[in-house]
Amino acid sequence: MKWSEICIHTTEEAIEPVTNILYEAGAGGVVIEDSQDLQQTFLSDEGSEYSLDPADYPIDGVNVKAYLPVNSFLGETVEEIKQSVNSLLLYDIDLGDGRLTFSEHNEEEWATAWKKYYKPxxxxxxxxxxxxxxxxxxxxxxxxxxxxxxxxxxxxxxxxxxxxxxxxxxxxxxxxxxxxxxxxxxxxxxxxxxxxxxxxxxxxxxxxxxxxxxxxxxxxxxxxxxxxxxxxxxxxxxxxxxxxxxxxxxxxxxxxxxxxxxxxxxxxxxxxxxxxxxxxxxxxxxxxxxxxxxxxxxxxxxxxxxxxxxxxxx
The missing domain is CATH 3.40.50.150 (Vaccinia Virus protein VP39)
Known part of the structure; x- marks a missing residue:
């Protein structure tokens, strides 16, 4: 099965409402790539410290990535997501540039790939x-x-x-x-x-x-x-x-x-x-x-x- 990855580049302030919108739209999973995470030190299974790979993160702001099944309703769903995200401006929530991009993935790719972002x-x-x-x-x-x-x-x-x-x-x-x-x-x-x-x-x-x-x-x-x-x-x-x-x-x-x-x-x-x-x-x-x-x-x-x-x- 193929999944469409929808990536919304936004701000930390907007992470939670944007995430909720994506789940309400039927997202099969969400990944949050926060540039501020690059400032943290994480721990390996053995307890040694390591840093995240900057290539996996935006230069600034946050990427919120959602996964939706590729089907005949995808276009309508994406439009609903755009409208809902834009409506957050009514609540004085800073969306940043709110840029939305797409790519396609096989089920096996996204089902496990998101786990690399979550470490001890x-x-x-x-x-x-x-x-x-x-x-x-x-x-x-x-x-x-x-x-x-x-x-x-x-x-x-x-x-x-x-x-x-x-x-x-x-x-x-x-x-x-x-x-x-x-x-x-x-x-x-x-x-x-x-x-x-x-x-x-x-x-x-x-x-x-x-x-x-x-x-x-x-x-x-x-x-x-x-x-x-x-x-x-x-x-x-x-x-x-x-x-x-x-x-x-x-x-x-x-x-x-x-x-x-x-x-x-x-x-x-x-x-x-x-x-x-x-x-x-x-x-x-x-x-x-x-x-x-x-x-x-x-x-x-x-x-x-x-x-x-x-x-x-x-």
Missing amino acids: VSVGEHFYIVPTWENFDPEDPNRKVIELDPGMAFGTGTHPTTVLCIEALETHMSKKAEVLDVGTGTGVLAIAAAKLGARKVHAVDLDQVAVQSAKINVKLNKVQDVVTVSRNNLSDNVKGQYAIVVANLLAELVIRLAEGGVADLLQKDGLLIASGIIRPKKEQVKEALIKSGLHVIEEMDSGDWIALVAEKAE
């Missing part, structure tokens, strides 16, 4: 994030291993926004804390919280594919006694109070989360860790957090990405 990597002070298909022997026995199978969900745990969240969890989470993970994706942040000693983690995502992926990864990492995963739109109808709410979302969704009363879900002195914020939108997000009754106590950054740690104000 050390994250924060406490973790290795390792794809399930890698035979990995940890060099540092003090680091905890998070096994991930990205499946059809967005994220492999190594994107700067995820790393910032993990680093913030390492700094601020107390043992036996109860944590809410909003927009869990593959479940990596919920798993990290559990491995850092959380008593209970409730992970939610609107995308049913992400929910299923997170459930699989939770079981892979043997934290199902701590982590529960369910489908939910942001924090709507979530009950209880939490020591930490972690939200790795687009800036617009962090603002919506704040306006939706996330402060009410925090215990006294509870913290919101919000990431996925592109630098030009930092002040807009901070204003929304302050209006919601939160006080920003820390800013973290990685490239163009910002994470904010906000405390419930009394």
